Amino acid sequence: MTTTVDAGRPRRALQARARREARTGLLFALPAIAFVLLLFAVPLVLAGWMSLNDWPLIGTPEFNAPDNYTAIASNDLFVGSIWFTIRYTVVITAIFLVISLGLALLVQSTRPGVGLFRTAFLLPAAVGLASSALLFYALYNNEYGPLDDLLRALGLIEGNADFLSTSGAAFRSTVVMVTWRYAGFYMIILLTGLQAIPVEVYEAARMDGANWWQTLRRVTLPLLKSTILLVLVLSVTGSLLAFEPFYVLTAGGPSNSTVTMVIAMFREAFTLFDLGSAAAIAMVLLAALVIINLVQLFLLRDKDRDR
Amino acid sequence: MTRLLSARGRRILPDIGFYGTSTVLAVLFLAPLVWVVWASLSGPRATDGDGGVGFDNYVRLVRYGAGLPTYLWNTSVVTVLAVVGTLLVTVLGGYALARYTFPFKNLLFLGALAILMVPHPTILVPLYTMLNWVGLQNTLVSVALVLVMFQLPFGLFMMRNAFEALPKELEEAALLDGCSSMGALRHILLRAVMPGMVTVGMFAFLAAWNEFLTPLIFLTDGRNFTLPIALVSLRSGELGTIDLGALQAGIIAAAIPCILLFLLLQRHYVRGITAGSVRG
Numbered sequence: 113m114t115t116t117v118d119a120g121r122p123r124r125a126l127q128a129r130a131r132r133e134a135r136t137g138l139l140f141a142l143p144a145i146a147f148v149l150l151l152f153a154v155p156l157v158l159a160g161w162m163s164l165n166d167w168p169l170i171g172t173p174e175f176n177a178p179d180n181y182t183a184i185a186s187n188d189l190f191v192g193s194i195w196f197t198i199r200y201t202v203v204i205t206a207i208f209l210v211i212s213l214g215l216a217l218l219v220q221s222t223r224p225g226v227g228l229f230r231t232a233f234l235l236p237a238a239v240g241l242a243s244s245a246l247l248f249y250a251l252y253n254n255e256y257g258p259l260d261d262l263l264r265a266l267g268l269i270e271g272n273a274d275f276l277s278t279s280g281a282a283f284r285s286t287v288v289m290v291t292w293r294y295a296g297f298y299m300i301i302l303l304t305g306l307q308a309i310p311v312e313v314y315e316a317a318r319m320d321g322a323n324w325w326q327t328l329r330r331v332t333l334p335l336l337k338s339t340i341l342l343v344l345v346l347s348v349t350g351s352l353l354a355f356e357p358f359y360v361l362t363a364g365g366p367s368n369s370t371v372t373m374v375i376a377m378f379r380e381a382f383t384l385f386d387l388g389s390a391a392a393i394a395m396v397l398l399a400a401l402v403i404i405n406l407v408q409l410f411l412l413r414d415k416d417r418d419r
Numbered sequence: 420m421t422r423l424l425s426a427r428g429r430r431i432l433p434d435i436g437f438y439g440t441s442t443v444l445a446v447l448f449l450a451p452l453v454w455v456v457w458a459s460l461s462g463p464r465a466t467d468g469d470g471g472v473g474f475d476n477y478v479r480l481v482r483y484g485a486g487l488p489t490y491l492w493n494t495s496v497v498t499v500l501a502v503v504g505t506l507l508v509t510v511l512g513g514y515a516l517a518r519y520t521f522p523f524k525n526l527l528f529l530g531a532l533a534i535l536m537v538p539h540p541t542i543l544v545p546l547y548t549m550l551n552w553v554g555l556q557n558t559l560v561s562v563a564l565v566l567v568m569f570q571l572p573f574g575l576f577m578m579r580n581a582f583e584a585l586p587k588e589l590e591e592a593a594l595l596d597g598c599s600s601m602g603a604l605r606h607i608l609l610r611a612v613m614p615g616m617v618t619v620g621m622f623a624f625l626a627a628w629n630e631f632l633t634p635l636i637f638l639t640d641g642r643n644f645t646l647p648i649a650l651v652s653l654r655s656g657e658l659g660t661i662d663l664g665a666l667q668a669g670i671i672a673a674a675i676p677c678i679l680l681f682l683l684l685q686r687h688y689v690r691g692i693t694a695g696s697v698r699g
Contacts, residue, residue, distance in 0.1 A: 130520075133519055133520065133521075134519070134520060134521045134522060135521075136519060136521075136600055137515045137518070137519025137520065137521030137524070138515075138519075138521040138522060138523070139515075140511045140512065140514055140515035140519065141511070141512050141515035141516070141519075141521060141523075141524070141527055142511075143507065143508045143511055143512065144508050144509070144511065144512030144515075144527060144531075144571060144575060145512075145523060145527055145530075147508055147564075147567060147568050147571060148527060148530035148531065148534070148568070148571065149530075151542075151546065151564060151565060151567075151568040152530060152533070152534055152537075152542060152568055153530065154549070155542050155545040155546045155549060156533075156537065156541070156542060156545070158545035158548065158549065159541055159542070159544060159545040162544070162545055162548065167548075215444070218437070218440060218441060218444075219441070221437055223434065223437060223438075225438075226441075228445075229441040229444075229445055231682070231685060232444075232445035232448050232449055233444065233445070233448050234681075234685070234688075234689075235448065235449065235452065235678065235681065236448060236451075236452070237681075238625065238674075238677045238678050238680070238681035239452070239629075239674045239677060239678070240625075240628065240629025240631070240647055240673060240674070240677065241629065241631065242629065242631040242647040242650070242651060243629065243647065243650070243670050243673045243674055246650055246651065246654055246666060246669075246670055247451055247452075247455050247667075247670050248451070249654060249666075250455070250458065250663050250666060250667060250670075251451060251454065253663060256458075256663045258454065292448065292451065295448075296448070297692070300689055300692050300693070301692060304692070304693045353538045353539070353540065355540070355631075355632055356631050356632070360631075360651055360654065363655070374538075374540050377540055377544075378540070378636075381544055381547075381636075382636065387544060387547075387548065390544050391544055391545065394538070394540060394541040394544055395541070397538050397540070397541055398537055398538060398541045401536065401537070401538055402536055405536050
C-alpha cells in the first residue's frame, strides 16, 4: 500500500495519507475494539440467545422460547425481589440525597482542616463493598460486636438488640452499612457541583437579604440540579443492581425477605443451574435499566437546554 | 448578650458549629474502621486469653482454607493483570480516539457507552458459558480480562480527554524528529498523560482488588479464590464455624492496600470522580 507521492496529484497523496492514518488509528484502537467485541457484544447476543433456550449448566441446550420469559411471572422469588429492590432503591437514594448533600454543604467550607474531614468521610469508599458488609456483619453480632452494648448504654434499646433477625431490621442494618460506604463518594460528586457555582451568585443572594435556608432552596439547589440528577442516575442504577450488601450481610434472609433482583438471578443460575431462566431475568433487567437510563438522560438533556 | 455577639463572637460561633458537627461525623465514619483494627488484635481468641493485644486471629487467618498467602497471591495476580491490561488498552484506545479518524470509531465509542448501560450480571452469565467453551473457566486470567472490559468506559473516556488536552505540536515535533507514531506515544506523550494514567490505574486497582461478583461466578476451585471470596466463605462458615476474629483480621488484610493507596493518591481519586461527573 506504499503509494509514491505524486506532486501533481495532491488529492491522491492526501487520500493515501488519510488511509495510512486510518490504519494506524485502527491499530491503536484494536485492543479496545477486541475487548468490546469479544467480552461484551458477543456475550450480550449470547445472553439473548440463552434466554430463548432451556440451558442447563451442564448438558445440551434446547430451544424453548418463550418459556423462560413466561416462567418469570410465576417465579415467586424474583417477583418478590422486584418490590423489595425498588423499595431499597427509593430509600437509599433519598438517604444519599439528604446526607451526602448535607456533608457536601458542610465540607464546602474553606476553614483550615476541612481537607481532613473530607478524607474521613470519603475513606469508607476505599474499602471494598464485600469487606464493608463483612465488617458490619461482625459489628451487628450481639456477642462479638460492640453496637448492641452501645445502644443499651445510650438507653435506645432494652434487652438484646436485633440487627439481622427480622426482615425490617435486616433491611435497616443494610441501609446503614451502604450509607456508611457510599455517602462520602456522593458527597464528592455534589461538592464538585457546589464548587462550580460562582461566588457572585451567593453574594447577590446575600445582598437581597436571603437567609441560609432561602439561599439553599432558591439558589443552590436549582443550580445544582444537573449534579443531583447525576447522583440520582448513579444511585438508582447501582441500587437496582444491588448484590453484595444483601448477599454478604443478610444472605437474602431471614427467610428470603431481603432477596434483590440480582440475587434472585444468581440463584436461578448457580443454585438451580438454570442458565436459560437466569439469562431471561438478565434480559429483563437490561431492558428495565436501559429504559430508566434513557429517561434520566432525557431529563439531563432537558436541563442543558434550559441553561 | 450584646458583647457575646460582637464581631469576633459572630465569627467564632459558626466555627464551633462547623468543627463540632464535622468532628462528630468524622468519628461516626471512622469508628467502624478503628473498631475492626482493635477487634482483630484484642479479645480472648486474639490473645489466647491473656488480655491486651495479640496476633492469634492473624495466625488462624494465615492457615484458613488454602491459606492467606494463596488468597493474597490470587488477588494480586487478578489486580496486576487488570491494572496493566486496563492501562494498555485504554492508553492505546484513548490515543486513537483523540488523534485519529478510523473505521468503527463511532462504534467503539457506542460500545464503551453500552458497557456502562448494561448491568454486569447480564453479561456475566453468558461470559461464564463462553469461558467454558474456550477452557478458561476457573482461571484468574478470565476474571482479569472481564475486569478490564468493565473499566473500559471510564478508562477510555479519561485517556481520550488526557490526550485531547495535549497540544498537537508536541507529537508533531517528535514525528519530525524521526519518531514513529508508536515512538512518539511512548517517549513524549506518555509522560504528559501520566496523571490520567494514575487515575485510571487507581480505579482499576480498587475495582479489581475488591471485585466480588465476577470471581464468585467464575472461580469454582477454593485454591483459586480471591481474598473477598475467601472471606465471605469464612463468614458463611463453609469450613467449620464462623471465626469472627479471623474474619476481622481478613478485613484488615483486604482493606489496608486500598486505604494506603487511597490516602496516597486521594487527589487522583477525587479528580476521577470530578471528571466523570462534569460530563454526566
